[in-house]
Amino acid sequence: MKNLSTVQKALTEETNNVVFISSESCSICHVDEPKARKLAEDYNISFHHMDIMHEPRLAGFFEVLTVPAVLVYHDGKEIARQARFIDFKSLEKLLQQLPKDSKATDYQNVFT
Template identity: 40%
Template sequence: MKKTIDLSEVQKTIQEEPTVVVAISTPDCSVCHAVMPKLEQLLTHYPFPAYDLDAFETPEVAGTFQALTAPVILLFHRGKEVERQARFIRFEELTKRLDQLSLSGEQVSYDTLF
């Protein structure tokens, strides 16, 4: 997972790549410290670009992605948000969605996801 403060790079990747994972955290968030290593480990099994954004270091992240708490994990497919989990991350559901996107590749449509 790439740690970045360049919000424009993330937004460009969301528009260009089929599937992108965005994680938003803050340095003083104890839940973030527990969740982020698990997320990083999970993402080693998938080819998707992934970003770790620090909402404290780059405050506009919260407004751009409407993140009202931390951590927030967002999945984008074809430029649209298809999954959002905040604070209490359900890794089983997240894994299911990542598997679905990984196996389907470019063939999965937005409507199929829901």
């Protein structure tokens, strides 16, 4: 498990990140964490597992009110969030579509 400062640094340095927030007393978290980790590994995306009981500041920083929570970041910005009931099919679809690099999007080409 990683601490908050390590994950904050990764969010600024790495293009894509998946943050999984759990609690040691959450049985669903123990089931969902390996699934989320595998998806991140399958798409070569950095995975960060954090326990809210070991680092209570997580709740405020990530604005998480329930666990498990999966947050997806691209270029340091949160682009998706799921909590309590994780839809792994939609999570996988999102991870498939994430750009692998952090080049700026040319919106002129997108909207023409």
